[in-house]
Amino acid sequence: xxxxxxxxxxxxxxxxxxxxxxxxxxxxxxxxxxxxxxxxxxxxxxxxxxxxxxxxxxxxxxxxxxxxxxxxxxxxxxxxxxxxxxxxxxxxxxxxxxxxxxxxxxxxxxxxxxxxxxxxxxxxxxxxxxxxxxxxxxxxxxxxxxxxxxxxxxxxxxxxxxxxxxxxxxxxxxxxxxxxxxxxxxxxxxxxxxxxxxxxxxxxxxxxxxxxxxxxxxxxxxxxxxxxxxxxxxxxxxxxxxxxxxxxxxxxxxxxxxxxxxxxxxxxxxxxxxxxxxxxxxxxxxxxxxxxxxxxxxxxxxxxxxxxxxxxxxxxxxxxxxxxxxxxxxxxxxxxxxxxxxxxxxxxxxxxxxxxxxxxxxxxxxxxxxxxxxxxxxxx
Numbered sequence: 001x002x003x004x005x006x007x008x009x010x011x012x013x014x015x016x017x018x019x020x021x022x023x024x025x026x027x028x029x030x031x032x033x034x035x036x037x038x039x040x041x042x043x044x045x046x047x048x049x050x051x052x053x054x055x056x057x058x059x060x061x062x063x064x065x066x067x068x069x070x071x072x073x074x075x076x077x078x079x080x081x082x083x084x085x086x087x088x089x090x091x092x093x094x095x096x097x098x099x100x101x102x103x104x105x106x107x108x109x110x111x112x113x114x115x116x117x118x119x120x121x122x123x124x125x126x127x128x129x130x131x132x133x134x135x136x137x138x139x140x141x142x143x144x145x146x147x148x149x150x151x152x153x154x155x156x157x158x159x160x161x162x163x164x165x166x167x168x169x170x171x172x173x174x175x176x177x178x179x180x181x182x183x184x185x186x187x188x189x190x191x192x193x194x195x196x197x198x199x200x201x202x203x204x205x206x207x208x209x210x211x212x213x214x215x216x217x218x219x220x221x222x223x224x225x226x227x228x229x230x231x232x233x234x235x236x237x238x239x240x241x242x243x244x245x246x247x248x249x250x251x252x253x254x255x256x257x258x259x260x261x262x263x264x265x266x267x268x269x270x271x272x273x274x275x276x277x278x279x280x281x282x283x284x285x286x287x288x289x290x291x292x293x294x295x296x297x298x299x300x301x302x303x304x305x306x307x308x309x310x311x312x313x314x315x316x317x318x319x320x321x322x323x324x325x326x327x328x329x330x331x332x333x334x335x336x337x338x339x340x341x342x343x344x345x346x347x348x349x350x351x352x353x354x355x356x357x358x359x360x361x362x363x364x365x366x367x368x369x370x371x372x373x374x375x376x377x378x379x380x
Contacts (some may be wrong), residue, residue: 020200024339029104029122032111033076036060040117049102049124049254050095066093075108076118085109101353138184155252159195163188209344211245211366212253215299218277221257243299244365248344256340258335260359262302265306268358276304295345297362304358309337310350318350 023030031039042050042057050057050065057065066072072093079086080316088106095101105123163185170181221236264275282300310318319338337359341348346363 029124030209031057031062031122032119033062033073033120035080035116037063037076038074040066041360046122049093049104049122072106072120075106076120079110079118080109080116083110095353102351155191156195159188159191163192199290209249210249212248212250214243214246214279214299214363215239217250217253218257218279218301221254221261222277224254224258225261225265225275229262231369233265233268233273233275236276238276240280242281243279244281246299246344246363247366248363252340253344256337256361257303259337263333263359264303264305264357267305267309269307274306276302278302278304295364296304297346297364299363301361301363302358303361304356306355307355307357309354310352315350315352319348 011083017107023041023043026043029049031044031046032041034040038061039057042054044054047053047057052065062073062076071091075086086108088108091104091106093102093104107119107121107123109119109121111117111119116138166181166184166188170178170185173181192268194351218237218239222237226235228231261275265273268275279302280300281298319334338348341361341363342361346361348359350360351358367372
């Protein structure tokens with residue numbers, strides 16, 4: 001059954017005795033809105049969506065929180081007057097203080113117990129669509145990996161011959177022809193480097209994984225980036241000290257986060273560039289790993305920058321191979337990120353807006369290290 005329907009229908013059915021605990025347990029953003037647009041209650045998912053605590057949200061009306069040109073308040077008023085549940089899908093919700101936007105599906109339903117409240121349920125599309133496409137992306141990823149491995153094998157041998165012939169030509173050629181031979185050799189080296197990256201994309205993460213402290217790994221990547229390509233950036237970190245260990249291949253994960261840091265650094269403004277790294281334990285998010293088994297993904301890592309953002313036409317294909325908006329870029333960096341995260345049983349998604357891009361990686365905890373709240377959710 002649709003989770004959005006459960007959210008509002010449960011409240012309507014037991015309206016006189018609805019509990020904030022029920023709201024707080026729901027995985028979707030839920031707000032109770034009064035006649036004047038005042039926010040009577042917001043659950044933790046709504047707090048995360050708007051980037052404000054429930055106490056702060058309660059001090060503002062809906063128009064101020066959702067923006068003066070957003071139709072969220074008008075929708076709530078229409079439901080209150082008509083007394084009927086209404087839906088809006090694919091609504092771009094502008095966040096306050098220039099914090100970007102979210103694409104959400106909205107369900108607005110009246111409460112019929114005299115309080116004249118409207119229940120607004122907002123389903124954030126980014127994660128939902130990411131999870132629903134995950135199986136399809138994995139199948140596509142396997143096909144791309146096989147194609148990359150085959151292509152790399154077929155090209156490498158003749159490429160070695162071309163490079164060798166160019167070296168022979170260079171040794172006995174005139175000055176004019178030497179320049180041409182060097183160009184052939186240099187281009188062969190460039191194609192060879194691209195083949196190496198394609199082979200990395202076509203490979204799989206080694207089975208031998210070890211227990212890793214994600215904070216130690218992130219600190220190492222930050223040090224490497226800060227000493228090189230991101231030396232002009234300011235780094236900010238907010239770590240959740242309660243995070244358990246993860247099972248992972250250290251080299252593969254280091255390269256994954258280096259790719260994300262490099263993307264962030266290249267998007268930063270000339271001055272005032274900030275890369276923020278945060279972690280937290282998130283309860284209740286799981287994915288289907290085949291059959292009836294569901295895997296919990298409680299470890300959330302966010303890499304955020306205050307750069308120019310990502311063009312809208314790239315959003316749906318950002319993690320596909322050879323997709324790039326950079327001059328001279330191979331378009332394999334984020335594809336390798338998505339593949340490595342998937343090989344570790346996780347999910348990666350992205351949010352972007354003017355002056356903000358955030359990549360979120362969700363990973364499983366090491367075996368036996370789930371919190372008590374998430375333990376036992378491995379099966380539906």
